[in-house]
Amino acid sequence: MQYPLKNIITTVLCIACSSFLFAQKLQQDPKLVKGELKNGFKYYLYPADSISQQTALQLFVNAGSLQENEDQRGLAHFVEHMAFNGSKNFPKNEVITFLESLGVKFGADLNAHTSYDETIYKITIDTKDEQNLNKAISIVADWAFHLSFDSLEIEKERGIVIEEWRTKQGASSRMSDQYLPLIFNNSRYAERKPIGTLDVLHHFKRPTIVNFYTTWYRPQLMGIGIVTNQDLKKTEKLIKEVFGKAKNPKHAPKREAYYLPAHADTLYSILTDKEATTIDFSYVTKIPADKGVRTMEEFESSLKRSFVNNLVKKRFERLSQLQNDFKEGSMSLSDLLLHSGISSGGTTLYEDNIKEGIYKYLLENERIRRYGFTNSEIEDFRTQFVAQIKRGLESRDETVNATGLLADMKNNFFTDATLMDRKYRQETALKVQAAIDSADLVQYLKQSLITGNTVIMLSGPERLKDQLPTKAQLQEMFNTIRSAQIPVWKDQISVPDQLLKNTPVAGKITDSTFIKEVGIRKWVLSNGITVYLRPSSGRKDHIQLTGFRKGGIIALDTTDYVNAVYAKNIIGASGAGDFTRQALTKYLLGNSASATFVLSQNREGVAASANMKDIKTMFELLYLKWTQPRADKAVFDNIKKRSVEATQKPQIYTYCRIQ
Numbered sequence: 001m002q003y004p005l006k007n008i009i010t011t012v013l014c015i016a017c018s019s020f021l022f023a024q025k026l027q028q029d030p031k032l033v034k035g036e037l038k039n040g041f042k043y044y045l046y047p048a049d050s051i052s053q054q055t056a057l058q059l060f061v062n063a064g065s066l067q068e069n070e071d072q073r074g075l076a077h078f079v080e081h082m083a084f085n086g087s088k089n090f091p092k093n094e095v096i097t098f099l100e101s102l103g104v105k106f107g108a109d110l111n112a113h114t115s116y117d118e119t120i121y122k123i124t125i126d127t128k129d130e131q132n133l134n135k136a137i138s139i140v141a142d143w144a145f146h147l148s149f150d151s152l153e154i155e156k157e158r159g160i161v162i163e164e165w166r167t168k169q170g171a172s173s174r175m176s177d178q179y180l181p182l183i184f185n186n187s188r189y190a191e192r193k194p195i196g197t198l199d200v201l202h203h204f205k206r207p208t209i210v211n212f213y214t215t216w217y218r219p220q221l222m223g224i225g226i227v228t229n230q231d232l233k234k235t236e237k238l239i240k241e242v243f244g245k246a247k248n249p250k251h252a253p254k255r256e257a258y259y260l261p262a263h264a265d266t267l268y269s270i271l272t273d274k275e276a277t278t279i280d281f282s283y284v285t286k287i288p289a290d291k292g293v294r295t296m297e298e299f300e301s302s303l304k305r306s307f308v309n310n311l312v313k314k315r316f317e318r319l320s321q322l323q324n325d326f327k328e329g330s331m332s333l334s335d336l337l338l339h340s341g342i343s344s345g346g347t348t349l350y351e352d353n354i355k356e357g358i359y360k361y362l363l364e365n366e367r368i369r370r371y372g373f374t375n376s377e378i379e380d381f382r383t384q385f386v387a388q389i390k391r392g393l394e395s396r397d398e399t400v401n402a403t404g405l406l407a408d409m410k411n412n413f414f415t416d417a418t419l420m421d422r423k424y425r426q427e428t429a430l431k432v433q434a435a436i437d438s439a440d441l442v443q444y445l446k447q448s449l450i451t452g453n454t455v456i457m458l459s460g461p462e463r464l465k466d467q468l469p470t471k472a473q474l475q476e477m478f479n480t481i482r483s484a485q486i487p488v489w490k491d492q493i494s495v496p497d498q499l500l501k502n503t504p505v506a507g508k509i510t511d512s513t514f515i516k517e518v519g520i521r522k523w524v525l526s527n528g529i530t531v532y533l534r535p536s537s538g539r540k541d542h543i544q545l546t547g548f549r550k551g552g553i554i555a556l557d558t559t560d561y562v563n564a565v566y567a568k569n570i571i572g573a574s575g576a577g578d579f580t581r582q583a584l585t586k587y588l589l590g591n592s593a594s595a596t597f598v599l600s601q602n603r604e605g606v607a608a609s610a611n612m613k614d615i616k617t618m619f620e621l622l623y624l625k626w627t628q629p630r631a632d633k634a635v636f637d638n639i640k641k642r643s644v645e646a647t648q649k650p651q652i653y654t655y656c657r658i659q
Contacts, residue, residue, distance in 0.1 A: 040220030063216035074196015088146035155454030171275035225409035282346030292415030372442035387590035
C-alpha cells in the first residue's frame with residue numbers, strides 16, 4: 001500500500017509536535033527570586049501575602065549521615081543539636097532565648113532534622129520589625145559557618161543525644177536493625193542510621209565533630225529559602241553580604257551520591273519480638289526515584305502517580321468496609337531516598353486470620369497490578385480532583401502557603417524541580433488530567449511495579465511465632481496468586497438522586513441582635529437554637545459552621561458510656577438516611593459540602609463547611625445526618641472486631657510500613 005507524501009509529513013509533524021510539547025520546560029514562578037553566589041551558596045526568596053507579618057526561613061544542607069566517617073557515626077545529627085548550643089553571635093543557648101523573646105516556640109517555629117542525605121534548619125519569626133529578619137539571617141549564617149562547639153556544651157548535649165538513642169531501642173528499632181540491611185541491600189545506607197552508634201556518641205572528641213562540620217557545612221553544599229513580608233531586594237542584598245564571604249575549604253572531599261544496589265531475587269524478613277503487639281505484613285520494591293519535575297512529560301508522570309496513589313487509597317478504604325480478612329491495607333509509589341523510589345504497601349492482620357489475611361491482601365494487590373482501576377473509580381476521583389482545582393482557581397484567597405513554598409524551594413535545591421506558580425500549576429494539572437484514562441494508568445503501573453528488587457517483611461509478637469507463615473509458605477502464596485484467575489473489580493453503588501425526600505418546614509428568626517464590641521450578629525431561631533454570625537477575614541467564598549452544647553460522654557450514665565464512645569465512628573462510617581457511606585461519598589463528588597458530629601468528653605455538637613455555592617447542600621447534609629443517622633450492621637461488626645482486639649493490646653506498635 002502506498003501512502004501520500006502529505007500524510008507521511010503530517011504524521012511526522014504530529015509526532016514531532018507531541019514530543020516537543022512533552023519536552024517543554026515548565027514555567028518558573030515569576031515571583032521567585034533565585035540566585036547562586038560565587039562560592040556556590042544558593043538562595044530562594046518569595047514575597048509573603050499582604051497581611052502576613054512573618055518570615056519563614058530554612059537552611060538546606062546537602063549532607064547527612066551518609067557523609068560520616070566510621071568514627072563520626074551519629075555526628076551529623078549531633079551537629080544539628082549543637083546549632084542551638086552556641087555560635088559566634090549567640091553564645092551557649094542565647095539563640096533560643098532571643099527567639100523566644102520574640103514569641104518563637106521551640107518545636108513549632110524553631111526546629112531541625114537530619115536524615116541520610118540532608119540536614120534542614122527551620123525558623124518562623126515575627127518580622128513586623130525589619131531588624132528581626134536581619135537577626136534571623138544572622139542566626140542562619142551562624143548555623144551554617146560559625147558554630148562554637150564549646151567542650152562543656154558538647155558534654156551537656158552528649159547525655160541528651162544518648163538518651164534519644166536509648167528511646168529508639170524498642171521493638172521497632174530492634175527489628176529495623178534486621179530488615180533495613182535487606183532494604184538497603186548492605187549499602188552505605190544500612191551502615192549510617194542518622195541516630196548513630198552508642199560507642200561513637202559516648203566517646204567522640206571535639207575535633208572529630210568539628211572536622212565533620214567544617215568539611216560538609218560549606219557554601220557549595222548549602223542554600224537558604226525565605227518567604228518574607230520584607231522587601232526582597234533588601235533581603236537579597238543582605239544574603240549576598242552575609243553568605244557571600246564564606247569560603248569553601250581547600251581539598252574538600254567530593255559529595256558522593258549513594259545508590260541502593262539492585263537484587264533480582266526477592267528477600268524475606270520474618271521477625272518476632274516480645275514487645276511487638278501487632279502482626280504486620282509489608283513489602284518494599286525499589287524503583288527509580290523521581291528526579292524532579294521540570295518538563296510537561298515529568299509533570300504528567302507525577303500526576304499519574306498521584307492518581308494511582310489516591311485511587312489505591314480509595315480502593316483499600318472501600319475494602320476495609322466490605323471485608324474482615326485484614327485491617328486497612330495500603331499500596332503506594334513514593335520516593336524513599338534522594339536517589340531511590342519505592343513501590344510499597346502492607347496491612348495489619350488479625351491474630352485469628354494471619355495466613356488468610358496475607359493471601360487476601362496480596363490478591364487485592366495483584367488485582368490492582370493487573371487491571372488498574374475501573375472507569376467509574378477514575379471518573380469519581382477525576383470529578384473530585386477537578387472540582388478541587390477549580391475551587392482553587394475561583395478562590396479569592398491570596399494567602400501564601402509558606403510551608404508549601406519552602407518545600408518547593410527544597411525540592412529545587414536537591415532535585416532541580418521547577419517551582420511553579422500556584423495558578424499555573426493548577427491550570428497545567430487541569431489540562432494534563434483530561435488525557436489520563438484507565439489504559440494510561442495500567443501502563444504506568446506496569447512500568448512502575450517492576451518484578452524483583454523486592455523485600456517482603458512480616459513481624460509479630462514472639463508468642464505468635466508458630467502461627468506466622470514461613471518463607472516457603474509466603475513464596476507459595478505469591479506463586480499461587482500470580483497464576484490465579486482474578487476477576488476485574490466490581491463495586492456497584494446505588495446512589496439516590498437527592499439528599500432529602502421532603503423539604504423540612506422552615507423556622508423563623510425570632511430575635512436579631514448585633515454585638516458591636518466583637519462584630520458578631522446574634523440570632524435566636526424559633527426552635528430555640530442561638531446562632532452567632534461572624535464575617536470571615538480569610539476566605540471570602542467559604543462558610544464554616546460549628547454548633548455545640550454542654551454534655552458529652554461524661555454526662556452519660558455507665559449504661560450508655562460504651563455506646564457513646566463508639567457512636568461517632570459507627571454512625572459516621574454508615575452514611576445517613578437512604579445513603580450508605582459509599583453512596584453519600586459518590587453523591588457529594590465535586591461538592592465542597594461536609595458535615596459531621598462532634599462528641600467529646602464534655603460537649604457534643606456538629607461541624608460543617610462549604611463554599612458559598614454549595615451552602616444549600618451543606619445544610620441539607622447536616623439535616624440528613626441529624627435526623628436520619630444510620631448504624632449499619634457490617635460497619636458495627638467491623639469496628640467491634642477491631643476494638644475488641646485493640647483492648648487486648650493497649651500498646652500500639654507500627655512495623656516497617658515505609659511510605
